[in-house]
Amino acid sequence: MSNAPIGFESTDHPVLAIEDLTVSFDGFKAVDKLNLYVQRNEVRVVIGPNGAGKTTVLDLICGKTQATSGSIRFNNHELTKMSEHAIVRVGVGRKFQTPSIYENLSVFENLEMSFPRGRKVFGALTFKRTADVVARVESVAAEIFLDQHLYTQADLLSHGQKQWLEIGMLLMQEPELLMLDEPVAGMSVSEREKTAQLLGRISQGRSVVVIEHDMDFVKSIAHKVTVLHQGKILAEGSMDKVQSDPKVIDVYLGH
C-alpha cells in the first residue's frame, strides 16, 4: 500500500503538540526534551529499539505517567495538567500493549461500557440500554469483525480478537486522537492484513499514533514515521527516508 501522505496537510495547528517533554525516573531520563507534532488525520508510527521511550510517550499523553517538565497540547487542552479520565473525555483514546478488556463481560457489554454516556455516577445509575446504544454497539462490532460474537464472553476470544475488541472499545468513545501500542503483536498474517484495513478505515477523520515493530505493517499504514532512541527523536519522515537514514540503520539493526 502506498505511504504517500494522503488526506492531511502540515499546518501551523497540529492536533497534538508535544514540546520539551521530559520525564525522569530517579534520575534516568526515559523521555528527554521531546518535540513531536501530529497533524489532523495523520497516521504517525513511532518506532525504535526497546527502551527507547515509546510506550512512555503514550503513557505521558494519556496521563498514566506524570511528566517532569514540558507540555503536551491537544487541541486547546494542556494534557499534562489533566487526570486520565478527563483526557479520555476530551477525545484521546489509548490502546494498551496487552489487551486490556473486561474478561468477565460479553463483547456487547465491553463495547457498551465505552459508550460515552452515563460516565458520571448518576448517569451510570440511570443509564438505559436504548436503541441508539444497541445500534452503535452493533455497528462498531461489525467494523472490528466481531459482529458474530456479540454475546461471547470476552475471555473466550482469541488474542487477535481481543486486540480488535479493545480497538472497538476505543472507537465507541469517538476519539479524535487514537493511540495504539503494538496493535498487531501476536497476530497471524491474515489478522495483520485485516487490522491494517481496519486502521485504514478508522483513521479517516482521526489522528492516529501507533507504536509498532512489524516493519511491513508500518509501511502499509504510516503517513510519517518517527524513530525514537533513548528518549529523543533520532529521525523523522517517510518510511523510505527513515529506513535509509544511516543513524537509524546504525542503532536499529533492522530492515
Place this chain on the structure above:
Amino acid sequence: MMGLLILGVLLLVVFPLGLDIFRLNLVGKYLSYAFVAVGLVLCWGYGGILSLGQGVFFGVGGYCMAMFLKLEASDPISTKIQSTPGIPDFMDWNQITSLPAMWQPFHSFSFTVLAVLAVPTLLALIIGTAMFKRRVGDVYFSIVTQAIAAILSILIIGQQGLTGGVNGITDLKTLMGWDIRTDSAKVILYFVNAGLLFACILFGRYILTSKLGRLLMAMRDKEERVRFSGYDVASFKVFVFCVAAMFSAIGGAMFTLQVGFMSPSFVGIVPSIEMVIYAAVGGRMSLLGAVYGTLLVNFGKTYFSETFPELWLFLMGGLFIAVVMYFPNGLAGVYEKQGKKLMAKFSRKKAAPPEPAKPKAAAKTDPTDIHLDGANLEASK
C-alpha cells in the same frame, strides 16, 4: 426474585408468628446489624472496598437517635432530682450544668432523622474522597478505616460528659410520646426494621443491576481500563462507600430504637470487623446472603456464648479462616454450587445447550438471588 420472597416470608411471617416477643426483639437486633452487612456487599463484594470501620457509621446513626430519645427522656419533670434538671443524667453526674450546643438540635425528630441519614454519608464522602482521589491502595484504606474506628471510639469514651462515655447512652423511654419499651412497640419496631431492610436491599439491587453495578465489577478487576474509558473511578467508589455508610447508619438508629441504648462498644475496631464476617459468611456477593449470614453468626454467638463461652472466640476465629480459605463466596456461593448440581441433575434430559440469551434491560445476573453465576462473579479479593 424467589430468594427475596423466601426471605420476606421468613422475616415477616415465620419469625413473628413463631417466636416470642423476647426472641423476636433479638432477631430485630440482629437484623439491624444486617444493614451493615448489606452495605458491605455493595462496597466490599462488588466495589472491592474493604472497610473495617463500618461501626463508625452504625454508631453515628445510633448515637443520633439515642440523643433524640435521651433528650425526650430527660424532661425537667422526670429529672427533677438532678442538680440540673432537664439534661441527661450522665451529664449531671459529670457536673455539667447546661445542655451542650451539639445536643440542642436533637430536640427535633425531623432533624434527628436527617442527621441519621446525612451525617454518616457526609463523613463517608469526606473520607472516601480523601482516600480514593489520592488513589490510596486497598490495604492502606482498610488500615485507615480501622484507625478511624479506633479514633472515634476513643473520642466517645473519653468525652464522658458529652457522650455518656464507656457506658453509652442508656435509659431510653419514649419516641415522641410512644413508649418503645412495651411489647407491642417492639413488634411494631421489628416490622419497621424489616421493612427498611428490604428497602435497602431493593435499592442495592437497583444499583447492582444498573450500569453502575457493572462498572463496580469492572473496576474491581481492571481499574485502569475503566479509568481509560473515561470514568472517574474515585467517584464511583465514593458513591458506593457512602451508600454503605448510610445503610449502616439506618441500622444503628433502628438498633437504638429496638434495644433502648447505644454505646461505644459498637463503634470500634472489633465490632466493625465482626460485621465484616457477617457479610463474608453469608456471601459477600449476595445481598440476601448478607442477611442470612448476619442471622446465623449472631444466633451462633448467642448460643455459644451462653453454653460454651470459651469456645466462641475460637469458633469465630476459625470462621474467619474457613470462610476466607474455603468458602470465599460464603453460604450463597455454597448454595449456588449445590443448587447448580441439583439443576444439572434435573435437566440431564435436555440434549441441546441453551442458546446465549440476548441481553434484556436488566443484566442477566440478579444479585438478590442467591443463585449467582460463580464463574462471572468470583470474589477475587
Place this chain on the structure above:
Amino acid sequence: MVSLSEFFAIFAMQGFNGLSVFCVLLLMALGLAIIFGQMGVINMAHGEFLTIGAYITYLLSHLTTTYAPSLQPFYFFGAVVLSFIVAYGFGYLTELLLISRLYKRPLDTLLATWGLSLAMQQTFRSIFGAKEVSATLPDWLLGSFKPTENIDIPINGLFMMVLTLLLTGTIFILLFRSRWGLQVRATMQNRVMSGAVGINTRKVDRTTFALGCGVAGVAGAAFTTIGSTGPTSGSLYIVDTFLVVVFGGAQSLIGTIASAFSIAQTQSTAEFFLTGSMAKVLTLSAVILILMLRPQGLFSVRVRK
C-alpha cells in the same frame, strides 16, 4: 506559660519516658515492615506474637523467682532469646499453614489473620487466665539515671534502647549484607525470576514471615517492662504499628524507624499537655491526615511500573 528551657526539659523527659514505648513500637513496626513491606502480607495477628513474647517473659520470671532465685537477675536475657525463638517458630507454622495458601490475596489474608488473632487471644485466655499478669523486673533494670537536675532517664528505657539498636542493626545486616537478605529482596522484587534462578521462594517467604514474628516476640519481652500482660495486650499496638509502617513507606526500613520515632514522640509530648486518650486521637488523626496528603508514605522510590 512554660519557658523554653522548661519546654525542652519536658520534651526531653517525655522523650525518654516514651523511650520504652518507642522501642516496643519500633520493634513491632520493624517486624511488620519485614512482613508487609517485603512480602505484602497483612498480619493482623502481629500483636499476638508480641503477647507470646510477653507471656514467655512472665513465665521465665515466675519460674526463676519460684524455683531458682539465684538465676532471677539473669532471666531477662534468656527471656529475650526464648521469646524470639518461640515467636519465630509459631510464625513459621502460621506461614506454612495459613499465609502461604492466601498468596496474592492481601485483603483475605487480613481477614484470615484477624481470625487467627481471635483464636490466639482465646488460647492465652484459656492458658493464663483473663487477668493481667506481670513479670518481676530484675533489680538492675529498675531505677533511673540522672545526667542533669531536670532530666531523669529510666534504666530499663536505656536497656530497651540498646536492645532495639542491636536488633535493628542485626536486621539491617541480615537484609542488606547477607545472602539470605539478598534472596528476600530478590523474591520481593521479582518472584518469578527469583524462582527461575533457583531461589526457593516458598522457603524465603516462610523464614521472612517467621523473622518478622520473632522480632515481635522480642517486642513482647520489652513490653513487660512497661506494662502488665493480658490476652489482649497485643491488640493495643496493632493499629499504631500498621500506621507506623504505612506512614514510613512500607518498603523502607529507614522510613519505618523515622516514622516510629516521630509517632512515639508526638504521642508522648502530646500526653503531657492533653489527656492520654486525646493525645492518642491527636496522633492518629495527624498520621491519617498526612497519609492522605502523601499516600505512599514518607520515604518511597519512584519507579516505572
